Amino acid sequence: FFIGCESDITCGMGPGLLLLALISAAPSLGAASPQAVRNMAPKPFANGQGGPEIPPEIMSPFKRQDNAAKKAESVFEKMGFADVRRMAIKQSQEPGHAHMFNGFRLAGDFLHLASFVFLLLQFHRAKSCTGISLKSQELYLIVFLTRYMDIFWNFISLYNTMMKLLFISTTVYVIYMMREQLRMTRTAEPNGVKYSAAMIGGAILLALVYNDRIPDGSYFSAFTEIAWTFSIYLEAVAIVPQMEVLARAKVIKNLTANYIFALGAYRVFYLLNYAYRFSVDPVSSREFFIKAVGAIVQTGLYARFFMMYLDSKKQQGVSADVIINPKGIV
Numbered sequence: 001f002f003i004g005c006e007s008d009i010t011c012g013m014g015p016g017l018l019l020l021a022l023i024s025a026a027p028s029l030g031a032a033s034p035q036a037v038r039n040m041a042p043k044p045f046a047n048g049q050g051g052p053e054i055p056p057e058i059m060s061p062f063k064r065q066d067n068a069a070k071k072a073e074s075v076f077e078k079m080g081f082a083d084v085r086r087m088a089i090k091q092s093q094e095p096g097h098a099h100m101f102n103g104f105r106l107a108g109d110f111l112h113l114a115s116f117v118f119l120l121l122q123f124h125r126a127k128s129c130t131g132i133s134l135k136s137q138e139l140y141l142i143v144f145l146t147r148y149m150d151i152f153w154n155f156i157s158l159y160n161t162m163m164k165l166l167f168i169s170t171t172v173y174v175i176y177m178m179r180e181q182l183r184m185t186r187t188a189e190p191n192g193v194k195y196s197a198a199m200i201g202g203a204i205l206l207a208l209v210y211n212d213r214i215p216d217g218s219y220f221s222a223f224t225e226i227a228w229t230f231s232i233y234l235e236a237v238a239i240v241p242q243m244e245v246l247a248r249a250k251v252i253k254n255l256t257a258n259y260i261f262a263l264g265a266y267r268v269f270y271l272l273n274y275a276y277r278f279s280v281d282p283v284s285s286r287e288f289f290i291k292a293v294g295a296i297v298q299t300g301l302y303a304r305f306f307m308m309y310l311d312s313k314k315q316q317g318v319s320a321d322v323i324i325n326p327k328g329i330v
Helices: 008-024 034-040 056-079 082-092 095-099 103-126 134-147 158-181 192-209 219-237 240-247 254-280 285-316
Strands: none
Touching: 103 158, 103 254, 134 158, 134 192, 134 219, 134 240, 192 219, 192 240, 219 285, 240 285, 254 285
16 A cells, blocks of 8 residues: 555555554554554655655565666667667557548458459469469568568557458468469469569669658668568559559459459558548658559559459449450550
8 A cells, every 4th residue: 555655645644544543453452652653653755755664675676677677678779679669659659540540441451351352262263363463462472571560569459460460461372372273374474573673673772762761760760661661662563563464365354353453442542541641640741752652653553454344344244354455454
């Protein structure tokens, strides 16, 4: 009671009440001498306020723990990891998280999940991955690994963590299916390696030139911010190998077309999510610009496919395949 008191008044009243209780119980316990009463009176703390004096043997373990904590903190400071803790606390306390899970964000996430469902249905029903770009899937895996590396220290919510794990694990499974079980049905990508190298190199260069890192942060925080920016730039163009594969086809199977449409619609809703959060949350202008430009570029790459998809569904029904316009997709 004395150690855990919440106010000066409680600390001062507690010993007095205990003293009165002991004096009132004196007839049954035996009369207390004046010296005994004086010994029971509370001794002042170091700050001059009344309260019990805690014996040194009780306080010594706490002092040892406090010293150990200070030593550990100094070690982490020297290693540069203390900045990770500060960054995680800062991110978890940001007012921007209040509107993170809005309707646009949730719609985008579930459209993204729907795209995986359509893709895996295509794989398991048709036993084929024809029309799907392996290079695009590998680029998306790089995007998720560099963007979600904070999963080890920045816990925002169970939903957020589960989505990160789901996107990474599902993409790994898709790549495994295409490389192993369905490798004989893969569509050739003569320009895939060239496109991938150019896009990865360009995204790295852009991320180094324009990013949202904190100028006075540690090397580790700078690395994570640059990696996050790189993932935004790379995702904006990761669909290009997929569009190149579709441009050489005359017909796109229904499930494959649904996969591409859901993937593009997910980016449209994320663009709306960025605009909404910028209007209600204190998001930095650099962060908003990076996200918005990435989403606009990626949505623009889908624009022609959206028109062909909607036109085919309107004329032939929702379960029909998509006929490719002779002019191509992009």
